[in-house]
Amino acid sequence: MNRKNYLFCFVVVGLLAGLASSAMAQVFKTPPNHEFYVRIAGKILDATSGKPIAYAYLTNSRTKKVIASDTAGYYTTVISAKDTLRITAIGYVDFLYQKDPEKHGNYYIDLRLTPKSYELAPVTVSAPKLRKRYRPLTVRPEYAAEQDWRREMIERGDVRIAPTISSPLSFLYEQFGSRPRQQRKLKDLVARRAIERYITARYNREVVAEQTGLSGDDLTEFMRYCPVSDEFILEASDYELAARINRCLSAMSKGE
Numbered sequence: 001m002n003r004k005n006y007l008f009c010f011v012v013v014g015l016l017a018g019l020a021s022s023a024m025a026q027v028f029k030t031p032p033n034h035e036f037y038v039r040i041a042g043k044i045l046d047a048t049s050g051k052p053i054a055y056a057y058l059t060n061s062r063t064k065k066v067i068a069s070d071t072a073g074y075y076t077t078v079i080s081a082k083d084t085l086r087i088t089a090i091g092y093v094d095f096l097y098q099k100d101p102e103k104h105g106n107y108y109i110d111l112r113l114t115p116k117s118y119e120l121a122p123v124t125v126s127a128p129k130l131r132k133r134y135r136p137l138t139v140r141p142e143y144a145a146e147q148d149w150r151r152e153m154i155e156r157g158d159v160r161i162a163p164t165i166s167s168p169l170s171f172l173y174e175q176f177g178s179r180p181r182q183q184r185k186l187k188d189l190v191a192r193r194a195i196e197r198y199i200t201a202r203y204n205r206e207v208v209a210e211q212t213g214l215s216g217d218d219l220t221e222f223m224r225y226c227p228v229s230d231e232f233i234l235e236a237s238d239y240e241l242a243a244r245i246n247r248c249l250s251a252m253s254k255g256e
Helices: 003-027 141-145 168-176 178-202 205-212 216-225 230-235 238-254
Strands: 038-046 057-060 066-068 074-079 084-088 095-098 111-113
Touching: 057 074, 066 074, 095 111, 178 230, 205 216, 205 238, 216 238, 230 238
Parallel strands: 038 111
Antiparallel strands: 038 074, 057 066, 057 084, 084 095
16 A cells, blocks of 8 residues: 555544544533533432422522422432522422532432421400490389280190089090090190290390391391390390390400
């Protein structure tokens, strides 16, 4: 082989080496500023329970690149010594991570997030209070001694007329006949209905509103706050019932 052929072969080999070097440089391109990148991978975990955290976000503070962990908590990303990763997840304290300076190649690391502690504001529980201040109706004590003229005469149906000795058949009929039994049941029913009407007429929203001046939500709240038994309504005088309403109104106004 003459000298020209040697020279030609040398040039060809040099060109091939240059092309190969350029190609390798493209494959292993160095990031800007000749930064050294490594790939890290691992899991985002709850620091307390050790359970994986799905959809935690890893944000590179310098490049603004954002990735998210998968449903099993896995993540993978690249990082350099100049980068800081901010890991965030709902219900957890933000966590900052920088590349381990001792690591010079790809490595695996689990990142653990601390659950947030939420401090609840104190809540004061108190009895219901009125939105406005109302003046209860004045009830004079001397009313207690007066006859309650509004109370109806209620027939309770518990008084029976005793048959005379001269009519034993009437006695048997009164005790065991079907019609007298029906009449007694009707009498009891009428008496019960009269009692119910009497109770309703003496203590209801209209009566309380007239005495206290309450209305709307305040009146509804008062009726729940101050229940009065049927027995009390039946036996109490007007004064006693009015005094009971006034006591409830006073206690509710004070929030007791």
